[in-house]
Amino acid sequence: MTSLPLVFDAPKRALPPRHLADLDAAGRRAAVAELGLPAYRADQLARHYFGRLTADVDTMTDLPAAARGELAALLPPLVTPVLEQSCDGGATRKTLWRAHDGTRAESVLMGYPDRATVCVSSQAGCGMACPFCATGQGGLQRNLSTAEIVEQVRQAAAAARDGALGEPARLSNVVFMGMGEPLANYPRVIAAVRRITEAVPDGLGISARGVTVSTVGLVPAIDRLADEGLPVTLAVSLHTPDDELRDTLVPVNNRWKVDEVLAAARRYAQATGRRVSIEYALIRDVNDQPWRADLLGTVLRREIGARLVHVNLIPLNPTPGSRWDASPRRVQDEFVRRVQAAGVACTVRDTRGREIAAACGQLAATGA
Known part of the structure; x- marks a missing residue:
């Protein structure tokens, strides 16, 4: 490989x-x-x-x-909370962690009626340089270790169990959508996934089907992940179906184009039987045009297959001072309608934590 x-x-x-x-x-x-x-x-x-x-x-x-x-x-102390904030009636809790060397990373614990989810970081910072992302604009400091990743999950599981979200809850879902590009820290992320999913005493015993690993589209790593025997959900941060815009929004597209990324996603879905999630941050007047919605549905149906893909539309959480903004609700609704009309499942992600800077990288960027 x-x-x-x-x-x-x-x-x-x-x-x-x-x-x-x-x-x-x-x-x-x-x-x-x-x-x-x-x-x-x-x-x-x-x-x-x-x-x-x-x-x-x-x-x-x-x-x-x-x-x-x-x-x-x-059991050396690896990550220490330096700032914790909550909102949504206590159902969303964001933590800023400080590591042994002073680097910082973030996680967000979220409670829902049927589950508790933690969004974890895999790197301190990020080297993918996506211009609308606070983490990407801060650059990459270093990879997190396997244990630094697992510690975010263990402490979130303990907090949920002890009623941090209101009622005691069992942590059931882990998403690698915090700071960093998970597949650029491949060996440590995979080891962390194994610690998270293996049964006690070898791991935390969370179902692999409750784990989502995101990527901006590192094609060789997607293929490698497909061979790991881990039935986790793959989430591809696509953000636009056309290469011309994606070259700017997701600079790694200059290395692997949209068709290559979607072909790797199809191979992953076929190898694992798991439906791929396509992450799409909807940005006002940038990637929210009706024709892009039509193209997205057509391309996904052709390249992956309607049964093997789901579009997760994300209302952009603007960062302070950024020129990027969320699309109006009517534009969002029309985008969803057009993707669905192409025969591809499309839903809008529940927005959480706008008042506590819950977009990845925002809290670390405050210098708290």
Whole structure:
């Protein structure tokens, strides 16, 4: 399989200390053995971390007191909340995290009547340079480690369980749609997905069908993901069906054109049996014209197949000082109607958190 292009490598910055969530079962046992402890202590530690959602060794009373101190080395603090905001009656909670080296990333925990979802970051910043995205305009600082990603999910799961959204809830969905391009941090994101979806004590036990991995269209990585045996949903941030505009809105389109991206999405859907989500941020007078809606429906039906694709229309959450703005409601409704008329499913994403800068990268950009 073709390796990812070096142009998407993150700056060479030190990753955080080794953490339990960085390791698979064999790696955890080996790490515990390095501490001079029996291998079964690794499973005990993992049951606390993944099953009880705690990283506080002092609460792990089934472990000998002396061993707790040594095992704490496998649970170093990785991401610390520096700012938390809520809105939507407490159903949306955004957290700004600070890592060991001062880099910052964001996650958003959202409660719905039938589920609880966390949107997580895979990188600190982003190197894809999409002009309408706050994160893209800030540039890429570094990749997040596997454990830094998993920690966002574990802490969200613990918060939901403890009633942070109002009533106690079980975290059921994880979307990689926060800061960063997930497939540009491929090995760590895939390892994180395995930690998230494997059963306790090897992982958090969240169904793979509740996990969505987004991409702006890194074709070799999409094909690689199709071979992983992970039935996660692929979300392609398309934003326009024509190459002329997409070259500007999504600069990676200069490397892989729309037809190449959609062909990879079709291969993914065929390999996994999972319907692909097409993300489309609707921007006033930029990509919201009726003819683009018609073209989008036609291209998706032809290149992927109506049964294997769904359009997720996103009302743009404008960033402060940006020239980009959301389309009027009547334009949005007409866009949906035209895509649906082409035989392709199209819905509008529920907008959350406008008053707390919940578009990815907005909170970090405030310098809080």
